[in-house]
Amino acid sequence: MSGSRDRIAGSLRLTSLRLRLVVVFALVALTAAVAVSGIAYWINRDAVLTRAQNAALNDFRESLGDNAGAMPRRPPCDSLRDTAGAMANTTQRYEVVLIGEQADGSRCEAVSDPEFTLEDVPGALRSAVAEKRPVDAVNKAPYHLYWQRITVGGEPYLVGGATVIGGGPTGYMFKSLAPERDDLSSLAWSLGIATALALVGSALLAQAAATTVLRPVQQLGEAARRLGEGKLETRLRVSGKDELAELSRTFNRTAEALEQRVAELSAREESSRRFVADMSHELRTPLTAITAVTEVLEDEIDSLDPMIAPAVTLVVSETRRLNDLVENLMEVTRFDAGTARLVLDDVDVADQVTACIDARAWLDAVELDADRGITARLDPRRLDVILANLIGNALKHGGSPVRVSVRTRESAAKDEEPGGKPGEGPGEDELVIRVADRGPGIPEDVLPHVFDRFYKASASRPRSEGSGLGLSIAMENAHIHGGSITAGNAPEGGAVFTLRLPRDASHLAPEQDRDTGRDTDTVPDPDGGGAYREDGR
Structure with a gap:
């Protein structure tokens, strides 16, 4: 479950290539769908409205010519009303307003439906209908049919008007476009649903495409990770x-x-x-x-x-x-x-340091600051090698007296490390041994290399100063214990080497070597006295 959640979370990150592919696919599909739907809507809208408009206007023109054209020049108002009713009674279902001049000179307004009057006709349309144009080769008639789309009472209407040639009445029609509006609304909903489906489909398609494309990339990344971990046999299936x-x-x-x-x-x-x-x-x-x-x-x-x-x-x-x-x-x-293996034993660290110093006749040149009773489970022989190298190096290059201090976390945390911060200390189960000399210290350009093999600060040193392997061997012995050695300079002068070791290295030693067992390999004596055997003989 956690792996699935991690994959989902990884897919939803804004930096995820999968998410970016899906978003790009969706945006492209949405843009295309909106563009196509918009074009389709406007084409269909124009076709529907044009068809309804032409049919109504053509019918109105013919009806106006057939009915109003046959009336006398100044028809009575009752005749206008009957004619308006007759004109409205067609398959196009529009309403008619007829305007005629009476014999007494008054104007009569006849309507097929009281809901529509001349006031509902836009002024611009009335002016255009009433305008008499000169007849010439281009303009064959003095009056023309004009139309306009308006809204009456929140409903869409087509309004058309014309004047009967020869001084007859003027007629206007009101054609409701509500059916066309409903048809176009249905079309718009259909196109919207189609766009949404296209968007969902494009997202699914993008997900499938991203999976197809990214799976090899993910496999390549996983293979590269395994290769980086050292699994050089890693291969991809092609x-x-x-x-x-x-x-x-x-x-x-x-x-x-x-x-x-x-x-x-x-x-x-x-x-x-x-x-x-x-x-x-x-x-x-x-x-x-x-x-x-x-x-x-x-x-x-x-x-x-x-x-x-x-x-x-x-x-x-x-x-x-x-x-x-x-x-x-x-x-x-x-x-x-x-x-190299650890052969562990319980040792008193102070006794171990004392034994190391005494075996090499360094008692007069070394000051020991260590409380008795600080015990640790370590390899005594390897600890002796570390101490001998550090103390011998301090005596050789820094001069006496060399100060060796042994601390645990509780006391070491109170001291300030050279180059460190006050209060920084090792872990609770760590042992800290510091070896400080009174010499000139270690040059800054030498510090990064003091534990390198065969490294010497000066190529002109006498040959008797050693091979340059002592500190490197001391570091390796610290590492095999799970510890480390650092080098620095004390503020008051002199070099300081700090050895950190766990107080119990049992988890690092082979099972058969934790309690018993000794090998008989010889190891170097940093004091120059030749080799000695691991069992101390």
Whole structure:
């Protein structure tokens, strides 16, 4: 039901193409129907009125000539009344008014119906009827028949008048046009109903046409949405040979080409990822042997020739750096391949931070602001990697003392984030760990890139400053917990890294790893002391 309501609401939106098509079809049909009906009405109206008018006037002319023309020049009034009655008694059913001059010079007005008198005849018509015109080659008679349509008592009438040639009486007729009016009203209603039906039919036709046209467009939009969601196997079923069918074929060809291209890129990416992983694994064996040799040389460096000692020191340093790089690459490969897993445990966050600092001999350089008893269900090993990278980076680039604070929502919301607003805090079940240094801070142009892989703020940095993967790995470990890390500068100076993690990441860990289970992958030690195993050994 909700889907149907959504479709109906979508169809009724003013921006809906379907609604616009229906409205356009309806307006075109309405315009055409009104125009055709109007033309048909006026043509029929003219034909009906002309036919009724000609029939009545012709009959009146003949009747006037036959009846009034045979009367004496000055007929008595009684004769005029009889003649008027006789003239009105025809199939045309009109009323007659006759005006004649009596023998004594008075004027007699005879009517067939007392309802109509000479006063009902328009003055202009009486003047035209009484006017005597000169007879010439063009004008064959001094008097002519004139007519006019008027309204008497709210009813339409045709009024015609003429004077009998030779000094006879003048006659007028009143022909009711009510039957013609009723016929034209019926015609107008019929045309109106036909126009309404045409409008409804056009709306239905427009709806059908819109459905026919828009269904492929909607299918194309849905297919494009699925394609955007990564369902590259999406295809449209093509039928017909019109423009929409050609559009569907073009979409299918594009989707097929895109799927092939993505497959090629995925294969190349997988190959590159496998190459890095295989290379890292292959390098571990010789590196282990080289590391063992360099450790022996380092132990004996005091007894070596002073000319050789600097070279040995350089070899030891670069071997450790290479070992860290290989371990970093292996860790990045796990994240890229999606094989990194959480191994959860309940930890006291303050104890975890203390253990991280103590293991790397940073106790004198780090100030810890954390209350005991703040617990969270996290992956201890990955939390240690995050903390080691953030604190190590602060010590390396910002200098000591580095301040590490641990807060939950209730206390963190009271602080102001660098670049944020007072009172903004994490969610109720989030843990906030801030690492702040006393250095010069992070340049504004560097801030967007601090978590990029292999990124260094300056290309001239010494090689001993690391590979540029530490912060990237820390961010990946935060993401796998469902958290994040942000970087900024404190108002009083120095860089601030803020780690946000959920206090319970159980919903993100595989079922078999939530309570027990450890893998034995080695991970990098950001302090430069080589690799250590996940179980802490």
